[in-house]
Amino acid sequence: MGASKTESFSPEQNEMASLFKALSHPARIAIVDYLLKVDSCICGDIVNELPLAQPTISQHLKELKNANIIKGTIEGTAICYCINPDTMEKIESHFGTIRQKLKNKCC
Amino acid sequence: MGASKTESFSPEQNEMASLFKALSHPARIAIVDYLLKVDSCICGDIVNELPLAQPTISQHLKELKNANIIKGTIEGTAICYCINPDTMEKIESHFGTIRQKLKNKCC
DNA sequence: TTATTATATTGCAATATTACGATAAAACAA
DNA sequence: TTGTTTTATCGTAATATTGCAATATAATAA
Numbered sequence: 001m002g003a004s005k006t007e008s009f010s011p012e013q014n015e016m017a018s019l020f021k022a023l024s025h026p027a028r029i030a031i032v033d034y035l036l037k038v039d040s041c042i043c044g045d046i047v048n049e050l051p052l053a054q055p056t057i058s059q060h061l062k063e064l065k066n067a068n069i070i071k072g073t074i075e076g077t078a079i080c081y082c083i084n085p086d087t088m089e090k091i092e093s094h095f096g097t098i099r100q101k102l103k104n105k106c107c
Numbered sequence: 108m109g110a111s112k113t114e115s116f117s118p119e120q121n122e123m124a125s126l127f128k129a130l131s132h133p134a135r136i137a138i139v140d141y142l143l144k145v146d147s148c149i150c151g152d153i154v155n156e157l158p159l160a161q162p163t164i165s166q167h168l169k170e171l172k173n174a175n176i177i178k179g180t181i182e183g184t185a186i187c188y189c190i191n192p193d194t195m196e197k198i199e200s201h202f203g204t205i206r207q208k209l210k211n212k213c214c
Numbered sequence: 215t216t217a218t219t220a221t222a223t224t225g226c227a228a229t230a231t232t233a234c235g236a237t238a239a240a241a242c243a244a
Numbered sequence: 245t246t247g248t249t250t251t252a253t254c255g256t257a258a259t260a261t262t263g264c265a266a267t268a269t270a271a272t273a274a
Contacts, residue, residue, distance in 0.1 A: 003233085003259050003260080004132060004134070004231085004232060004233085004259090004260090005133075005134070005158065005159065005232090005233080006133060008133075008134075008157075008158040008159070009133035009134065009136070009137055010137075013133045013136045013137050014133045016130070017130070017131055017132055017133040017135070020128075020130040020136075021128075021131035021132075023123070023124070023127040023131075024124055024125075024127040024128035024130075024131040025111060025124055025128075025261090026111065026113060026115075026116035026120045026121045027111070027112070027115075027262095028124070029116070029120045029123050029124050029127075030116055030120050032205075033120065036205060036208045036209070047220090047221090050115075051112065051115040052112065052115075052263075052264090053263070054220090054221075054264090055222080055224095055264060055266090056262075056263050056264065057221095058221060058222055058223085059222090059223095059261095059262080059263080060262095061222095062222080074270090074271085076220090076271065076272070077218090077219055077220050077221085077270075077271050077272060078219085078220055078221080079220075079221065083205075083209060083212075085206075085209045085212075088202060088205050088206065088209065089206065092199060092202035092203060092205075092206060095195060095198055095199035095202065096199060098139075098143060098195050098199075099192075099196065099199060102143070102190060102195065105189070105190075105192075110228070110230080110262070110263085111229090111230090111263085112262090112263080134232095154250090154251090159233075159234090160233070160234050161234090161250090161251075161252095162233075162234055162235080162236090162251095162253080162254095163232075163233050163234065165252055165253085166231095166232080166233080166234095166252090166253095167232095168251090168252095181240090181241085183242070183250090184240075184241050184242060184248090184249055184251085185241095185249085185250060185251080186250080186251065
């Protein structure tokens with residue numbers, strides 16, 4: 001074994017797990033942090049910001065893109081990445097729902 | 108290689124990544140969902156709720172505990188698990204901050 | 215055309231995660 | 245004590261992730 005039993009859980013549960021998995025690596029958190037820090041959707045220089053090799057960062061960007069956490073648009077030779085606000089809002093509202101449900105608890 | 112370069116990132120980035128990693132598996136999402144669904148902090152029957160063997164669930168519960176997402180208190184022979192609202196609020200406020208920062212963006 | 219620049223893909227080694235059978239431990243009941 | 249119930253741990257196989265050198269691709273410049 002070793003593969004996670006995806007088919008045993010609901011689509012919603014799998015979707016949330018995928019979103020969190022995309023955010024479960026410090027390099028990917030750092031990428032999101034950087035995209036938030038710079039004024040606009042800066043192209044290119046993510047590689048210079050992080051202590052990782054270019055293929056590694058490309059791989060992390062791909063995972064963030066696949067999870068719809070960031071969007072990339074081709075801008076000449078470079079690619080301009082920025083955060084997808086819809087996905088962020090989706091996650092925030094998930095925790096908003098959790099907070100609501102916790103209000104009726106005894107813990 | 109293969110180990111993630113934890114030391115290259117800030118404590119905050121590593122902490123958020125750890126929280127998301129704890130939530131990055133559908134079984135652990137399902138555990139949180141179940142703890143939210145039941146009226147109070149129900150003891151024991153998480154094993155009967157999920158299609159996973161008892162050692163596997165115990166392992167998932169351990170990870171959620173280590174991440175401070177759930178708390179467990181001994182209740183006789185059983186252990187009573189419930190969600191830690193502080194950690195949930197921490198994550199929610201993280202995305203609240205992200206939303207604020209996105210307001211000033213062009214994307 | 216050739217060169218340059220930016221990003222993606224391939225291939226692989228190191229490491230981590232997932233799942234579970236077997237077993238242990240802890241609390242209680244008879 | 246022995247038995248029962250509940251949860252944790254150990255050991256291990258299957259699979260996934262991480263990181264990077266080498267290489268490929270794509271867009272532009274000279």
